[in-house]
Amino acid sequence: MQFIYLDNNATTQIDPRVLSTMLPFLKENFANPSSTHYFGTTVLEAIISARTQVADLIGADNKEIIFTSNATEAINIALKGVAENYSEKGKHIITVSTEHKAVLDTCKNLETKGYEVTYLPVQKSGLIDLDELKKSLRSDTILVSVMYVNNETGVIQPIKEIASLAHEIGALFMTDATQATGKIPINVDDIGIDLLSLSGHKMYASKGIGALYIRKGINLSAYTHGGGHENGLRSGTLNVPSIVALGKACEVAEQEMKQDAERIISLRNELECELLKIPDTFVNGSTENRIYNVSNICFKGCDASVMIGRMRNVAVSNGSACTSAVIEPSHVLAAMGLSNDNAFTSLRFSLGKFNTEAEIKTAIKTISELTKMMLGYA
Incomplete structure (x- = not known):
């Protein structure tokens, strides 16, 4: 059959080229990238290269990329990090009723902690009404989070226009780009994206790896503590094989x-x-x-x-x-x-x-x- x-x-399915790239890091190149000996620094170079490959795909700088275990974790780091670090400006967040549960459930959690979340409706087409967004924006809005491509319908939201409206009132703009990254061209500067999440296993890399783009100058609270990895946001030994897999997948996608x-x-x-x-x-x-x-x-x-x-x-x-x-x-x-x-x-x-x-x-x-x-x- x-x-x-x-x-x-x-x-x-993992791309055979991606698999062949990650295999050596499951065997001979197994050193911890945080180690200072030669074997460790060699692996660290591979991490830096992969970070650059991810950044290049979305038009970012490699210092603006942190690795996560998946897009859900990246979304949690972004939403909770912004909420905690920008609460003095306000506690209002705007998102959309058709977002992935990773966004919706995290927003529900933030509501239990005193944050107010506006869930924008969508039209029959699945698109938001930009006028509805304009009406929802307030002086205390700290973040607008809108999925780039819907995972169930494939509908593409007008991300650039949404980002512009958010920035007009001084809010940050975040997008869950899990279903967009590697499929359509993305340039975070041209669009005006401040935070972007992506996932490896949605783009022919391995499971258990994701990334979060954080525009330079945006400060987030640490998500986990214990070593200061990933710019102090996510401590823990890096998943090297999957990181190099994600980097290769981004390189292939760009080509x-x-x-x-x-x-x-x-x-x-x-x-x-x-x-x-x-x-x-x-x-x-x-x-x-x-x-x-x-x-x-x-x-x-x-x-x-x-x-x-x-x-x-x-x-x-x-x-x-x-x-x-x-x-x-x-x-x-x-x-x-x-x-x-x-x-x-x-x-x-x-x-x-x-x-x-x-x-x-x-x-x-x-x-x-x-x-x-x-x-x-x-």
């Missing part, structure tokens, strides 16, 4: 992003076009402001969980992998105005650079036959 993986927003995008969007469009021929199907979210590898489709009358269970050879998702064990409608689709019935019958297809046209054709055939059977057309 041919296994077809169309759940790349949940995690990606191959354009050609990957051209090929993947062609496959995504073929998949989407054919699946929308199934009766009572429609795309959730904006199709104009959307990243090229994602299609979130509602199959009215077909339980998404049942479809996933019956497709033994095709891997897709009915929501975020981080909350997929929770039997409730997607908070993203609900915020966009979908009924529970339509949310429960929606599937996310997220393609990656290792997908082939043959796989897409097989997936189309499998899903079309399954929906016909479930809807009683077969």
Whole structure:
């Protein structure tokens, strides 16, 4: 049976070039980068190189990058660090109702500590209304945090405009760029990003590694203590193999992003076009402001969980992998105005650079036959 993986927003297959880069640091180059002997300093050089590769991908300086275990940790460091260090200016934070749970749950935690959080609604398209943002900004707003690319729908928010509005009232701007980094060009200076989180396993590197960009001059409170690693924000021995893997993945992405995008969007469009021929199907979210590898489709009358269970050879998702064990409608689709019935019958297809046209054709055939059977057309 041919296994077809169309759940790349949940995690990606590690690139063979990335794997070969990290393997030596699991074997012969195993020294602690904090050690002062030759073997340690050699590993430290690899860390510095990887930090530069990450920084280059987003147009930053390598001193503005700190390594984390994942994007969730990076988000926690940023949100809690800003909240604590800028509380004298104010305790108001603005985010969006369709953010990843890493942002939403951290904001809920901050609310228990006296911070006020505004959760902006989204339109049917999944986009925020910039006028709503303007109305929500206040003199005591210290941070605006808006996801770059939504993990469930692929909708791209107007990040540059949002950053500009935040800066007009002296607030910082943060973005969870987990689903954007490595897929589309990002330049933190051009856009006006102050804080940015990313994750290795979403861009063909290993699991257990992420990074946080912190613009020079922004001060955050330490997240963990015990050695002063990562500019004093996150103490602990570095995950060297995964760090060099992330660096290599960023280097590959910078070189191959354009050609990957051209090929993947062609496959995504073929998949989407054919699946929308199934009766009572429609795309959730904006199709104009959307990243090229994602299609979130509602199959009215077909339980998404049942479809996933019956497709033994095709891997897709009915929501975020981080909350997929929770039997409730997607908070993203609900915020966009979908009924529970339509949310429960929606599937996310997220393609990656290792997908082939043959796989897409097989997936189309499998899903079309399954929906016909479930809807009683077969």
